Amino acid sequence: MEGINMEYVHQSVLAHEVLAQLVPQGSHPIMIDCTLGEGGHSYSFLSTYPDLRVIGLDRDPNILEKAKFRLRSFGDRFIPVNTWFDEFLADYEGEAPAIVLFDLGISVYHYEESHRGFSFNRDEALDMRLDPSAEISALEIVNSYTEKEIADIIYQYGEERYSRRIASVICRERNDRGITQSNELAELIRRAVPPSYRYGRIHPATRTFQALRIAVNHELERIVPAVERAIEILRPQGRVGVISFHSLEDRPVKYLFRRKADGCVCPPEALRCTCDGKPEIKIITKKPIIPSEEECMSNPPSRSAKLRVAEKLGDAHE
Numbered sequence: 001m002e003g004i005n006m007e008y009v010h011q012s013v014l015a016h017e018v019l020a021q022l023v024p025q026g027s028h029p030i031m032i033d034c035t036l037g038e039g040g041h042s043y044s045f046l047s048t049y050p051d052l053r054v055i056g057l058d059r060d061p062n063i064l065e066k067a068k069f070r071l072r073s074f075g076d077r078f079i080p081v082n083t084w085f086d087e088f089l090a091d092y093e094g095e096a097p098a099i100v101l102f103d104l105g106i107s108v109y110h111y112e113e114s115h116r117g118f119s120f121n122r123d124e125a126l127d128m129r130l131d132p133s134a135e136i137s138a139l140e141i142v143n144s145y146t147e148k149e150i151a152d153i154i155y156q157y158g159e160e161r162y163s164r165r166i167a168s169v170i171c172r173e174r175n176d177r178g179i180t181q182s183n184e185l186a187e188l189i190r191r192a193v194p195p196s197y198r199y200g201r202i203h204p205a206t207r208t209f210q211a212l213r214i215a216v217n218h219e220l221e222r223i224v225p226a227v228e229r230a231i232e233i234l235r236p237q238g239r240v241g242v243i244s245f246h247s248l249e250d251r252p253v254k255y256l257f258r259r260k261a262d263g264c265v266c267p268p269e270a271l272r273c274t275c276d277g278k279p280e281i282k283i284i285t286k287k288p289i290i291p292s293e294e295e296c297m298s299n300p301p302s303r304s305a306k307l308r309v310a311e312k313l314g315d316a317h318e
């Protein structure tokens with residue numbers, strides 16, 4: 001595969017825990033790996049369960065090529081699809097899957113190899129698109145959005161308390177040439193924030209970069225519709241697992257699971273239930289599963305991971 005490095009740089013997060021929680025039931029089960037990445041999780045599942053078939057989704061065509069190469073020995077047990085997971089699931093009419101897995105966000109590959117400006121430590125063109133045909137990249141946001149729009153993005157998607165200062169410096173410094181490089185933006189941010197924050201636990205540009213990435217790829221809007229649809233299409237006793245990396249991803253999944261486990265959709269002020277809603281799932285992880293200390297040490301990007309698992313109710317033999 002010319003131009004693409006076929007070494008794998010991403011270490012799958014919570015790999016043992018995911019395998020232990022998501023055991024495919026039934027004969028010739030199907031798994032949908034909604035965030036295939038370099039294919040680490042899918043590789044473990046395909047190697048562990050010889051009659052499992054995996055549909056692997058990723059919107060990034062380059063990382064999909066890496067996964068296809070890695071999983072080539074599984075032949076037609078592995079079906080790659082270059083798509084957004086919410087769009088794929090919305091139209092899915094195939095066999096009911098036994099497992100649907102989401103490992104949200106981006107991969108180490110994106111920071112280290114994609115050359116799309118995800119990393120504030122590199123001199124790369126600001127882009128951050130997973131879908132190369134998407135109209136809006138980080139470059140457009142930084143150079144053409146209003147100061148208020150930029151501040152709102154940084155605040156909402158990065159939970160960055162200095163969002164207004166950062167947006168103001170971006171808008172002051174972008175001139176005819178614009179801000180084009182990731183390290184150039186990182187340096188502006190570093191200068192925009194107070195010294196105490198500049199030398200804090202995380203790089204001062206971390207939250208702004210996260211926010212831009214989320215905005216460019218509409219990451220948050222995709223999660224709830226996709227997980228909800230995953231629950232709908234699962235076979236009875238099938239399981240959905242969601243690994244998230246920050247509260248903006250985790251919180252909506254937690255509330256969705258609660259709502260689906262409760263069944264009632266009456267407004268909170270209703271005195272009694274009139275909706276006749278039935279529970280659709282059982283929550284398996286009352287508290288999310290987090291990585292062991294060893295995993296956090298050996299794979300620092302796993303530090304903030306949380307795995308939530310739910311099982312679809314119903315009789316598998318119906």
Ligand SMILES: C[S@@+](CC[C@H](N)C(=O)[O-])C[C@H]1O[C@@H](n2cnc3c(N)ncnc32)[C@H](O)[C@@H]1O
Nearest residue numbers: 012035037038039040041058059084085103106
């Ligand atoms: C954390 S990585 C997955 C790593 C993978 N589980 C492994 O073990 O190698 C997330 C992947 O999902 C992709 N992705 C993120 N959001 C997506 C979406 N809404 N639709 C499709 N792919 C998405 C990213 O391009 C990235 O490759």
